[in-house]
Amino acid sequence: MSETNGNTVYDLMGGAPTIRRLVEAFYPKVQAHPLLGPLFPEDIHPVMDKQYLFLTQFFGGPQLYSDQYGHPMMRARHMPFLITRERADAWLGCMSEAMGEIGMPDDLKRFLLERLQGPAYHFINTPDED
Structure with a gap:
């Protein structure tokens, strides 16, 4: 799967409604994840709103995140949290499950997860614990 006919990944996945459902x-x-849950605040709604803005921009939609918060600088924003490979894998696993839950076609799901692996692994800032 690739971007075709000038369509962005954002367009191919269904735009804002799909990203909102995914988030x-x-x-x-x-x-609910034992490795990820403790990293997030009890009131998850502000985090969800930022993720919606970021994913919209990341997948080629409007620059919503940058318009509101400036350059994403996502690695720097994640530095206060201990991000291990195990946590990055868990994050990708949760994303894969969510994509399945909303009925995303398998080829699109694989493509999006491949795209998300780069940032997920780039955020790793500490080795896994033994």
Whole structure:
């Protein structure tokens, strides 16, 4: 799968409604995950709103995140949290489950997860614990 006919990934995945559904399916999984849940505040809604803005921009939609918060600088924003490979894998796993839950086609799901691996692993800032 690739971007075709001038369509962005954002367009191919269904734009704002799909990203909103994805974020809403994703964060309950994150909150329930034993490695990820403790990293997030009890009131997850501000985090969900930022994720919606970021994913919209990341997948080629409007620059919503940058318009509101400036350059994403996501690695720097994640530095206060201990991000291990195990946590990055868990994050990707929750995202995969959320994509399945909203009925995303398998080829699109694989493509998006491949795209998200780069940032997920780039945020790693500490080795896994033994």
